[in-house]
Amino acid sequence: DAKTTQPNSMESNEEEPVHLPCNHSTISGTDYIHWYRQLPSQGPEYVIHGLTSNVNNRMASLAIAEDRKSSTLILHRATLRDAAVYYCMPVRRDDKIIFGKGTRLHILP
Amino acid sequence: EADIYQTPRYLVIGTGKKITLECSQTMGHDKMYWYQQDPGMELHLIHYSYGVNSTEKGDLSSESTVSRIRTEHFPLTLESARPSHTSQYLCASSEFPGRVNTGELFFGEGSRLTVL
Numbered sequence: 001d002a003k004t005t006q007p008n009s010m011e012s013n014e015e016e017p018v019h020l021p022c023n024h025s026t027i028s029g030t031d032y033i034h035w036y037r038q039l040p041s042q043g044p045e046y047v048i049h050g051l052t053s054n055v056n057n058r059m060a061s062l063a064i065a066e067d068r069k070s071s072t073l074i075l076h077r078a079t080l081r082d083a084a085v086y087y088c089m090p091v092r093r094d095d096k097i098i099f100g101k102g103t104r105l106h107i108l109p
Numbered sequence: 110e111a112d113i114y115q116t117p118r119y120l121v122i123g124t125g126k127k128i129t130l131e132c133s134q135t136m137g138h139d140k141m142y143w144y145q146q147d148p149g150m151e152l153h154l155i156h157y158s159y160g161v162n163s164t165e166k167g168d169l170s171s172e173s174t175v176s177r178i179r180t181e182h183f184p185l186t187l188e189s190a191r192p193s194h195t196s197q198y199l200c201a202s203s204e205f206p207g208r209v210n211t212g213e214l215f216f217g218e219g220s221r222l223t224v225l
Contacts, residue, residue, distance in 0.1 A: 043216035
């Protein structure tokens, strides 16, 4: 299984951008990079995914390093509702999906 | 909106009882998963399946068993519940990731089990 490394926790001020890093140095060439988040007392929810190119959706942006060994989830304007644990993981077509410890994001009003 | 359902949402049961947690999805997904999570702790994969008659153990050893007789149904069974089984159990499903499919995991609302 490809391993990921994320900061245990991060803080950000409300209405400011947040950059959440993830290292996945053992990623394989065909692995997708997925990000999920888990709000308090809820199950995880999908945020975004990518393969090689940067990606944008209504929730966030995903910046993928050229060597694909790291990626950054960008929340452009954090709100209090974005306080959650954020998980990144490589996802292989024929393999299971493992969640790591993730990054606990605190948003300061 | 995710079409994946778990029952019961909450279960309090005595030691030694047999329990089955139900999980059903109507999206036709081949991949299904069971995760276990204690409050404030990591999600641990305990079982997964790639389709009918396929079941595999996850990274966390579990005394529970699963079956996949139908694509839409992935029940988890504990033959003899113990207090150490007290936890939240989350079921999820996904397509195989590819050019068209994201491989996004859809989660049910979870089953919170308390064994007295």
